[in-house]
Amino acid sequence: MDTSVLRPELLMVADAVSREKNIDREEVLEAMEQAIQKAGRAKYGHEKDIRATIDRKTGEVRLSRWTEAVEHVENEDTQISIHIARKFQPDLKVGGHLVDPLPPIDFGRIAAQTAKQVIVQRVREYERKRQYNDFKDRVGEIVNGTVKRTEYGNMMVEIGSAEGLLRRDELIPRESFRNSDRVRAYIYDVRDETRGPQIFLSRTHPAFLAKLFAQEVPEIYDGIIEIKAVARDPGSRAKMAVISKDTSIDPVGACVGVKGSRVQAVVAELQGEKIDIIPWSPQAATFVVNALAPAEVTKVVMDEEAGRVEVVVPDEQLSLAIGRRGQNVRLASQLTRWDIDILTEAEESERRQDEFRKRTALFVDTLDVDDVIAGLLVTEGFHTIEELAYADPSELNEIEGFDESVADELMTRANDYLAGKEQELDDKRKELGVVDEIADLGVFTNQMLVTLGEKGVKTLDDLADLAGDELVEIFGADVMDESVANEVIMAARAHWFDADESAE
Template identity: 80%
Template sequence: MDTSVSRPELLLVADAVAREKAISRDEVLEAMEQAIQKAGRAKYGHEKDIRAVIDRKTGEVRLSRWTEVVEEVEHEDSQIPHYIAIKIQPNIQIGEFIIDPLPPIDFGRIAAQTAKQVIVQRVREFERNRQYEDFKDRVGEIVNGTIKRTEYGNLLVEIGSSEALLRRDELIPRENFRNSERVRAYIYDVRKEPRGPQIFLSRSHPAFLAKLFAQEVPEIYDGIIEIKAVARDPGSRAKMAVTSKDATIDPVGACVGVRGSRVQAVVQELQGEKIDIVPWSGQAATFVVNALAPAEVTKVVMDEEAGRVEVVVPDDQLSLAIGRRGQNVRLASQLTRWDIDILTETEESERRQEEFKTRTSALVNDLDVDDVIAGLLVTEGFQNIDELAFAAPEEIAEIDGFDENIAQELVQRAEEFLVKQQDSLDQQRQELGVTDDIVELDCFTPQMLILLGEKGVKTLDDLADLASDELIEILGADSLDEETANAIIMSAREHWFEDEEVDKTQEEEK
């Protein structure tokens, strides 16, 4: 800024900056006012409340000092006591200001440079706020931009008058862009930052693929076909699950297009990334089978509590189901949100035979029966002796070759075995020194009590001193979760508080 600049010229400068930066004229003038205020405070004192106003019509600059009227003065440079203020302005009230006009400032070189820096900084702040307001509701859109420059592998993309950041890890591997080259990307985040770009772009985000299909497939744009899930290995392969709200429209065929025209348009944009489009299903098992395409699946076993699914495939389909470096099964797992284990039919058969032998052998030893009876029980679904002990004799008698007498005898032997096992475990627990107080918590199985005793946890105090992760380590991660472990430890600590209450009561009685 220069004192030789005529006042109307300030308005011309403000108009030019506003057009260039795409911000309002008032915001530029406000930045100028703050620059003049800063120069005024440098001349008259930084503690004083100096304010500048630029007339929006004439460009006239008015500089003034504002002094607040208060009951008790805390800042002498910007406040005045009420009893003195009424001598200057008789009707003035507490909280109002005395305004003293100041002479114009003669800007020197340093003051002008400082004012310029303030204006530039404020204009940048207004520009960033304008960008945020323009783009905060555009998260999830695809935008076209031009590469402005590259910084440490990250691309700064010009979108109209705004600037966005496309990080190197958000690019598709092995793709390169040059300055001034056009790029299409997905807005995945817009946030306020103290400096630099606020708009963050991605070409590797799963939603980028979904948005590209929405642009290529009218049925998706119209809401007839819905994309339910997307999983990507950017630049290599992707899987997308789709469903149709119209039974007459094939969702997979509509996304592929005539001779693959629609899917090829997306593949070209994604640098040749192969895309598997599979039908979505509300049945988890069916969805998993679809997601593993092109591999064939012969059997699916779901474990809903663990969130795992075991898939059996023909021996010659194993490599296809797993994919190169596990890519196919990994993408299928991401798509379905299930942990998937792949087994061949041979492996599954061998495992079943081994499990059958193990369970049969256990029943032979525990019940003192021959292999035929034990084998029949396992074949009918009795996995262990506990299930047999609590089964109804009538249910067992329905097995071919069994009658009521045999069924009752088997149940009785199972019950006797469990009683002996319980007595043996209880004796072992007592020998280890695990007290009855821990047993009375009714939180542990006999086997758990043995594990506690072997690790030196024998009293309530020992248990109460443990942390949840220590208890889980002793009993095994499959035995209990962190929430349950914390609840058990808190139960063990209850007697501490009870003892404190007793001691407090005894002291009061004394």
């Protein structure tokens, strides 16, 4: 019985598909073998291990049934006893396979259609895999493509032999493309997905603007000028911070170009988006001032812990600093990564006077001094009673109108006030029923002990029953972090282990 059939046309088809889809010939032949295997199982039984091979030189197709030799048969369709198998192949070992040639199958209409579906599916999988491998290292590049089709506002862009997805929300507002239009976009992600597009494109990404400038400005491409940060409101306005590694080259002027030729080329690509190019500075305050251009800034107050900066501008510059619908300050905040608060000089002056009045009243009420002395303390930078109580006496002696006796008296009153306040808190702690053992841990202030009492934590067992995150929630993350909270709770649980050891 002839168990093979020559099909040289299979090799010709494999070569044609390989060239057309840019897929390895071997992968196409493997897909054909799987299609023939599926047709063979449909004829001889899906539960059997049917395998097909195509000779890579002649196109000869062979079909065979593989049966595994085992000691104890569990599946009669795919396994055979080693003792029976050795009657057909004496040298066969356990785990080996007995291969029975099968006659070639005659592909009917349904079998041929099934085989075609298998081949098409496998070819698509190989094509998708090749596309991913070709583009996975091209994230961050600008590509030119052609709009192939539009689906619900999302565009499929043909990039050579691959397809990319340009979603509607990644398009600049009010711009539209038709089929066969040329489009330039930025590759921001490439994903290995089983279905659908893998290459994701954008025209609104901040890096798209930076890459466009790298194409237009040779100094950026050569690395002489570096783009440090970009913030965009796509289609409307953008800010870009640049710095030059060569002091003889003006980074802003190089990006603008002669008569604005370079920046205008980028603006035209971005549908008229206005671009502010500003010099980057390592000094945060200077960078914030530059970012708020064209508005003028008279004063900057930085709060590094909170990541906030207060900017004071002249009254007539307020609208310019904020921009239309807050656009200017929003872009400046994105560019500098600082939260920016805009104040006019009048607002800042009023707030400063209000703070001066509140602090003066604090010293008048707590230290029993007149407005003049309280005002001098605030003017010299004392904001709280604690700062005054723990101050160096020489600092107070240097204040005009103060001598050593006045300084000593002020510090004594400040310390007496703090001591009285601590005593009040300690009395309140005892009144709430917070035991001394918690205070003896040496971790909590009297104010914290009162807070514990108000939350119902009054004994060591109450404290020991808490979890670290619960203790942090009571005081706030700015007062106690979770690692310290866990140490405190373990210290509170120590008496449990002592009791266990005593019992043993």
